[in-house]
Amino acid sequence: MINSEDILSKLEKRLGAVGTGVKKEHVGTVISNNDGVITADGLARVQMGEMVEFTMGERGVVLNLSEDSVSISLLEGGTNIREGDKVKSTGKLLSIDAGEDLLGRVIDTIGNPLDGRPKIKKGKPMPLEKIAAGVIERQPVDTPLKTGIKAIDAMIPIGRGQRQLIIGDRGLGKTAIAVDTIINQKRKVKGKKRVICIYAAIGQKQSTVSQVVDKLKAEKALDYTIVVVAGASDPASMQYLAPYAAVSIGEYFMEKGEDVLIVYDDLTKHAWAYRQLSLVLKRPAGREAYPGDIFYLHSRLLERAVRLNDKNGGGSITALPIIETQASDISAYIPTNVISITDGQIYLQPDLFNLGIRPAINPGNSVSRVGGAAQTKAIKSVSGKLRLELAQYNSLAAFAQFGSELDESTTKQLERGKRSVEILKQPQYSPLPESLEIVSIWSVTNGFLDEIPVEEVGRFEAELHEYVKTHAGKLIEKLDTGDKPDEKTLGELEKIVSEFKKGFK
Amino acid sequence: MNKTFLKQLIITSYKKNELNQDRILKIADRLNRKDLKKYIKGLRMAEKIRTVIVETPIDENIETKRHIQKIYADKKVVFKKNPTLMVGSKITDNDDIVEMNLRNSLESIVESIGENYD
Numbered sequence: 001m002i003n004s005e006d007i008l009s010k011l012e013k014r015l016g017a018v019g020t021g022v023k024k025e026h027v028g029t030v031i032s033n034n035d036g037v038i039t040a041d042g043l044a045r046v047q048m049g050e051m052v053e054f055t056m057g058e059r060g061v062v063l064n065l066s067e068d069s070v071s072i073s074l075l076e077g078g079t080n081i082r083e084g085d086k087v088k089s090t091g092k093l094l095s096i097d098a099g100e101d102l103l104g105r106v107i108d109t110i111g112n113p114l115d116g117r118p119k120i121k122k123g124k125p126m127p128l129e130k131i132a133a134g135v136i137e138r139q140p141v142d143t144p145l146k147t148g149i150k151a152i153d154a155m156i157p158i159g160r161g162q163r164q165l166i167i168g169d170r171g172l173g174k175t176a177i178a179v180d181t182i183i184n185q186k187r188k189v190k191g192k193k194r195v196i197c198i199y200a201a202i203g204q205k206q207s208t209v210s211q212v213v214d215k216l217k218a219e220k221a222l223d224y225t226i227v228v229v230a231g232a233s234d235p236a237s238m239q240y241l242a243p244y245a246a247v248s249i250g251e252y253f254m255e256k257g258e259d260v261l262i263v264y265d266d267l268t269k270h271a272w273a274y275r276q277l278s279l280v281l282k283r284p285a286g287r288e289a290y291p292g293d294i295f296y297l298h299s300r301l302l303e304r305a306v307r308l309n310d311k312n313g314g315g316s317i318t319a320l321p322i323i324e325t326q327a328s329d330i331s332a333y334i335p336t337n338v339i340s341i342t343d344g345q346i347y348l349q350p351d352l353f354n355l356g357i358r359p360a361i362n363p364g365n366s367v368s369r370v371g372g373a374a375q376t377k378a379i380k381s382v383s384g385k386l387r388l389e390l391a392q393y394n395s396l397a398a399f400a401q402f403g404s405e406l407d408e409s410t411t412k413q414l415e416r417g418k419r420s421v422e423i424l425k426q427p428q429y430s431p432l433p434e435s436l437e438i439v440s441i442w443s444v445t446n447g448f449l450d451e452i453p454v455e456e457v458g459r460f461e462a463e464l465h466e467y468v469k470t471h472a473g474k475l476i477e478k479l480d481t482g483d484k485p486d487e488k489t490l491g492e493l494e495k496i497v498s499e500f501k502k503g504f505k
Numbered sequence: 506m507n508k509t510f511l512k513q514l515i516i517t518s519y520k521k522n523e524l525n526q527d528r529i530l531k532i533a534d535r536l537n538r539k540d541l542k543k544y545i546k547g548l549r550m551a552e553k554i555r556t557v558i559v560e561t562p563i564d565e566n567i568e569t570k571r572h573i574q575k576i577y578a579d580k581k582v583v584f585k586k587n588p589t590l591m592v593g594s595k596i597t598d599n600d601d602i603v604e605m606n607l608r609n610s611l612e613s614i615v616e617s618i619g620e621n622y623d
Contacts, residue, residue, distance in 0.1 A: 022603065022604070022605045022609070023602075023603070023604045023605075023609045024601065024602070024603050024604075025601070025602040025603075025604070026600055026601055026602075027600055027601075027602055028600060041550070042599070042600040043600060044599075044600050045600070067508070068508075
């Protein structure tokens with residue numbers, strides 16, 4: 001029976017804690033409104049990065065503090081703001097509310113839902129700007145983050161807590177790699193924590209973002225993904241802050257001990273937005289008109305990708321920043337900056353894409369500085385030879401173009417290389433479990449595909465996968481454990497592949 | 506006209522802590538349009554720093570006036586009547602505004618309910 005006295009006394013207690021009716025405000029007056037940047041006087045005690053509010057409720061963030069005035073970048077609206085309008089400080093640094101309710105949602109930089117679904121419950125405010133975890137709080141990256149893409153998991157492995165750059169020209173499949181990686185996290189790996197994914201769309205077309213969201217929904221990957229959108233039509237300030245909002249949300253989950261994957265798509269547009277903002281704020285322009293702290297813009301963002309030690313919860317943030325190059329120029333300003341910050345890069349090449357090699361990954365120019373530490377023993381044992389064989393094949397293939405007669409071993413190497421290249425091709429939205437990756441790579445490196453015509457390799461692989469799943473379920477389970485396959489397992493694998501090959505037409 | 510010179514002009518415009526009309530007119534006659542605009546803006550800012558505006562819904566009484574003048578001893582206190590304030594007052598000191606009224610209490614209650622209940 002509900003006691004009305006209890007309810008009333010609780011309500012009275014709450015009212016007592018509500019407030020005394022004294023409101024203190026720190027205000028300024030708008031002097032000018034140019035290109036989304038408001039100059040205001042007053043606000044003498046406002047902090048850098050503090051949120052301010054205008055008369056009609058529009059919000060902005062303080063980005064410049066001068067002797068007599070303050071420059072505020074608008075986060076929303078702003079066409080009604082006129083000279084003489086009042087602006088008040090909120091006393092809070094820019095932050096975003098993070099919580100479990102964000103999973104499966106599409107939001108903007110300041111946390112407003114964009115997917116037409118109900119309002120998001122208020123969560124823990126996470127500051128957008130934060131100093132990254134120190135050296136003592138970290139531990140080395142030693143847990144794989146499986147992308148499900150053979151070329152990456154075998155030769156350029158990514159670990160949880162790593163920053164791996166995806167770089168290439170437009171239209172080569174950079175976003176496709178990121179989306180496939182997110183979809184692959186649907187697969188539960190025994191003994192490993194789930195991976196929460198955050199896709200930060202910066203300066204992208206709304207149609208592109210919509211396609212990505214639809215695909216994630218169709219693959220049931222949206223349930224563990226948060227999409228933060230600052231599209232091409234959003235103010236430069238929103239585009240500038242979007243990646244920081246994404247990493248702040250990631251830090252909320254990381255602090256609870258979870259593993260998080262954040263895709264920044266893409267940081268080139270992020271740099272453009274920051275350049276635009278800095279020029280409007282009249283900050284001195286440097287090389288290519290970028291402001292002097294353009295490196296710091298990305299370094300402080302990417303440093304927040306971290307693997308925490310067990311004392312600090314053991315969580316991690318893995319970052320997949322994307323950079324779009326122009327005419328494959330990886331020696332340009334922004335690409336070189338980000339390459340020097342990240343722990344490796346996946347380089348996509350237009351020649352390979354045009355030849356039908358998709359994903360168009362150039363294994364020669366791609367590297368993972370974490371390397372084998374981010375691989376299970378299983379895949380490490382089969383893929384060790386692959387990178388070297390491909391490098392040898394590429395140099396031989398150039399030589400063979402001259403049409404001279406080749407000896408038997410060279411011809412064999414060339415044929416093996418062609419089949420290795422073919423086996424590494426993979427359709428979009430089809431990430432593979434580790435067991436099937438091992439089956440494919442082991443088959444090609446041990447010569448089981450040497451008699452198969454190159455154009456039939458794709459079909460061979462697809463049918464082999466089906467055959468192994470149907471006839472060797474226990475073998476699949478053994479391979480999925482990640483342990484180095486023993487002689488017995490390798491024997492079983494050899495048997496099953498040989499059986500299939502006999503019946504392959 | 507640089508900022509230092511403008512500051513000097515503004516200090517000179519005051520006599521015994523009050524704006525002196527003669528001095529202001531003399532200075533204004535010697536300035537071009539652009540500098541005059543800066544000068545006027547500077548004077549407004551200076552006056553804003555030196556003035557405290559107290560708004561109440563009713564006419565002020567002498568006791569209250571004396572009390573507030575004691576708190577802001579180094580500033581000029583101006584009293585204004587503002588009937589929109591519900592049972593309270595509003596004090597504007599340069600960039601800081603302190604508002605005490607019933608409306609704030611009601612708004613706080615509404616905000617608290619909104620935060621704590623779905």
